[in-house]
Amino acid sequence: MREILFSAPDITDNEIAAVEEVIRSGWLAHGKYSKKLEALFCEFTGAQYATAVSNCTAGLHLSCLAAGFGPGDEVIVPAQTHTATAHAVEYTGAKAVFADVDPLTANMTVTEMEKRCTAATKGVIPVHMAGYPCDMPAITSMCKEKRLVLIEDCAHAIGTMCNGLHAGNYGFAGSFSFYPTKQITTGEGGVVISNDENIIGKMKNLKAFGIDTPPEMRIRPGVYDVQGLGYNYRMTDFQAALGVGQMERYRDNLGVRKLNGKRYAERLTSVDGVRCPEYSEDNSYFLFQVVFDEYINRDRILRNLRDKGVGVSIHYATPVPLMTYYRRKYGCTEKEFPNAVRYGHQSLSLPVHAKITESDIDYICSTIQDNIQEKQHGE
Numbered sequence: 001m002r003e004i005l006f007s008a009p010d011i012t013d014n015e016i017a018a019v020e021e022v023i024r025s026g027w028l029a030h031g032k033y034s035k036k037l038e039a040l041f042c043e044f045t046g047a048q049y050a051t052a053v054s055n056c057t058a059g060l061h062l063s064c065l066a067a068g069f070g071p072g073d074e075v076i077v078p079a080q081t082h083t084a085t086a087h088a089v090e091y092t093g094a095k096a097v098f099a100d101v102d103p104l105t106a107n108m109t110v111t112e113m114e115k116r117c118t119a120a121t122k123g124v125i126p127v128h129m130a131g132y133p134c135d136m137p138a139i140t141s142m143c144k145e146k147r148l149v150l151i152e153d154c155a156h157a158i159g160t161m162c163n164g165l166h167a168g169n170y171g172f173a174g175s176f177s178f179y180p181t182k183q184i185t186t187g188e189g190g191v192v193i194s195n196d197e198n199i200i201g202k203m204k205n206l207k208a209f210g211i212d213t214p215p216e217m218r219i220r221p222g223v224y225d226v227q228g229l230g231y232n233y234r235m236t237d238f239q240a241a242l243g244v245g246q247m248e249r250y251r252d253n254l255g256v257r258k259l260n261g262k263r264y265a266e267r268l269t270s271v272d273g274v275r276c277p278e279y280s281e282d283n284s285y286f287l288f289q290v291v292f293d294e295y296i297n298r299d300r301i302l303r304n305l306r307d308k309g310v311g312v313s314i315h316y317a318t319p320v321p322l323m324t325y326y327r328r329k330y331g332c333t334e335k336e337f338p339n340a341v342r343y344g345h346q347s348l349s350l351p352v353h354a355k356i357t358e359s360d361i362d363y364i365c366s367t368i369q370d371n372i373q374e375k376q377h378g379e
Helices: 013-025 032-045 056-067 083-091 110-116 136-146 197-206 237-248 250-268 298-307 324-330 338-346 358-373
Strands: 049-053 074-078 095-099 121-124 149-154 173-177 190-194 288-292 347-350
Touching: 013 237, 032 049, 032 190, 032 237, 049 056, 049 197, 056 083, 056 121, 056 149, 056 173, 056 190, 056 197, 074 083, 083 095, 095 110, 095 324, 110 136, 121 136, 136 149, 173 197, 190 197, 237 250, 250 288, 250 358, 288 338, 298 347, 298 358, 338 347
Parallel strands: 074 095, 074 121, 121 149, 149 173
Antiparallel strands: 049 190, 173 190, 288 347
């Protein structure tokens, strides 16, 4: 039986050697690899400034703090996303307001955002689901018109483009993830980009306890001041060392992901009962998402794929506003988010990483097609 992993980190012996170098040096934080990773990320995305963080959620939280969100404010987020998007808002004391999503891409739309806008709305956080770009020109235009802060959740979007501009560059800031399943991994970790030096400067201060002078800039060891509350959201230098080599090779990795995404689209677009977004050069293909028609039992296909050695997953089975914490707090119901609910019930995430082959994709697609041809109608 085949074994096709859902994700496969692009880590080589060179990255392992770099990690060992850092560990043996004894300088495990505030080192050269963190700065190099930030520089490489700016070069790749075209952003002017970046700061490495402990994870993407921390980056989103720092972005919300730097934007000044707080009690009494509302920030619009998609109903179909990882809970981190909403949590980052709630950490500040502001209210996460959920908007329904496009039924095929699961990206938040301007139409749904506008429905949720009130006098208390201070910002929006669109998510580029699975690497598929949101309609950023339209979202940016709405934010400018309504004077809203635009923060991009780019957890899936390393390599995602929209109108020639890399995701994360459209608004106040963009936060990226280096979680193990992502296109680049540092175990846990992430990076925030912005084209405003003051914003990144504020985040650098906030991510390091609010300390005003980093170790390498202190005239005397241990002498610094804290003028405001901060957090410990820093990335270690050995994590950064793990990411640097992957970042240097990422254009090649992205090219293979796009080729794999194209192969899936070509094979699955014509299959009855399966819908997927058209192939796009702008998609970074963190995952390849398919949405099954209602008569198809998605969970049975998932189990069958796993039984045949294929790693698959769901992003995300339960819309965030329907999770216990948010349902109890805000009284959200399924009727408010029909597209997000259906997407959670009928979508499936297929592996698209650079280590799967054309033969693997043929195998996955034929397995799906065989299941559908059995005319499933539930258990």
